[in-house]
Amino acid sequence: MNAIAAPPPGTRPAAARPKSDEPIRVMVVDDSAFIRGILARWISEEPDLALVASHPNGRRAVDDVIRSQPDVAILDIEMPEMDGLQALPLILEKRPGTAVIMASTLTRRGAEVSIRALTLGAADYVPKPDSANGLLAAADFRHDLISKVRSLGAGVRRGKSFRTPAPTTARQAPGASAPAATRGAAIPAAAKPKVRLRPASMSAVRALAIGSSTGGPQALTRFFTDAGSALTTIPVFVTQHMPPTFTTILAEHIAKASGRPAAEGVDGEPVRPGHIYVAPGGKHMLVAKSNGTTVIKLSDAPPVNFCKPAVDPMFQSISDVYGSATLALVLTGMGSDGAKGATIIADGGGAVIAQDEASSVVWGMPGATAEVGACSEILPIAEIGPRVVRRISGGRS
Incomplete structure (x- = not known):
């Protein structure tokens, strides 16, 4: 991916920080030791984030999720033993409410799997630069990833659910009104x-x-x-x-x-x-x-x-x-x-x-x-x- 040049310092809006004084707990899951190291360094440099686990495949992440109790998991898609799509529902089953961010390449398969993962409960995705050198140079990738971790982690602290409710019918008939259970909640207090x-x-x-x-x-x-x-x-x-x-x-x-x-x-x-x-x-x-x-x-x-x-x-x-x-x-x-x-x-x-x-x-x-x-x-x-x-x-x- 061709990284967009980062704007001058101070021109990017600061992402909202969580109200809690407790750092947001982050798990990194990627089969590349290099990428795990880079992401761990980025997370450690943010005072409101804490790296609680780093794993090379989905199986280890699933086995560790209860112990490490991450608020946010950054989950690679292509991994040996257990890939991200296989690990996603198991992580959410063991620790409901975890915000899972899928990390994928800018390929058709990466896009298809990422969007499918969103329907299975992933909160968001990040497209990874296409090489290790690109990752090092991608200021936009770092900004987007940290912003998403911070924003989604804050949502976890508020008890946010990241699964969109399924439609009540296969297709809403023209002129039909909303289900009674959803009426009257237009403006949050x-x-x-x-x-x-x-x-x-x-x-x-x-x-x-x-x-x-x-x-x-x-x-x-x-x-x-x-x-x-x-x-x-x-x-x-x-x-x-x-x-x-x-x-x-x-x-x-x-x-x-x-x-x-x-x-x-x-x-x-x-x-x-x-x-x-x-x-x-x-x-x-x-x-x-x-x-x-x-x-x-x-x-x-x-x-x-x-x-x-x-x-x-x-x-x-x-x-x-x-x-x-x-x-x-x-x-x-x-x-x-x-x-x-x-x-x-x-x-x-x-x-x-x-x-x-x-x-x-x-x-x-x-x-x-x-x-x-x-x-x-x-x-x-x-x-x-x-x-x-x-x-x-x-x-x-």
Whole structure:
């Protein structure tokens, strides 16, 4: 992987640190002694993290997890004796609540296994640089890994569950309401003092835009399983923070979950209703008018919010084209990407729904969107699909 040059010191936002004075306990599992050593050194250099175990294969990790009691386990995929995918459910069975981060290569197999692992209970993944020298030079890899360990570890301390609830039905019928057990939990109590909701948009929905990051693949699968059958009359645009190859696999998973055509957006491609367009890794995906036709535009502009693809530029371009007919969803993810674009959509008369804190793996992106006052609703992931179905069918709430 070509590492992106690190920005000057002080330009990266500091990742949130856990409230507890106890360091976050981290287990490293990788068959490469070199990689184990590098990760151990990085962890030891962070005062709020503590390395509690280091193992060369999944079997040893499973045997040790009760003794070492990690909050976070960094689990390699390809290992002898027992690989990461085999070890994952055993670790979670022995120590429920552990946040497992899958470490994989930037290959199709690595992407497929990583996304499959998310459906089995992994909290997140990190794509590894493709060589030992790349690992040493990858400032972005180190920053992303430590940020995820810190954020997920803090979630473990709060009793966060990293498994997205399964859909209550194979497909949510158009116009169906949310299950009774999930109603009435739209705004978590802790967020109420900071949140100002906007009135719901009165415009008919002509485009759906979705932004997500950490925990996003799980949330997207849940959403598209619930709402896919209703997405026949509007185009859907998705930006998930992912590298190349991973976004290809994500689009395939979305197609299966939704029953709709889904693929990475192609530059100049005409936008069609009933189709789902996923921003390809390493490119920003925008929409624009060309000779009276709405088309996909891919941009190689610099990262936005340290992300490429980023949600903010996609949201802004969609608002420019669809105006008040835009419906946007900001799902689970670290950071604040999407908050500025969501504000533009809301100021233009469109509607924004954010995932609530309780059902988010990390309430960074949706929390930031809620705090800037861009949302008309804040809902659990189990309610978002049925709510979007209702909005598309003409309901206003």
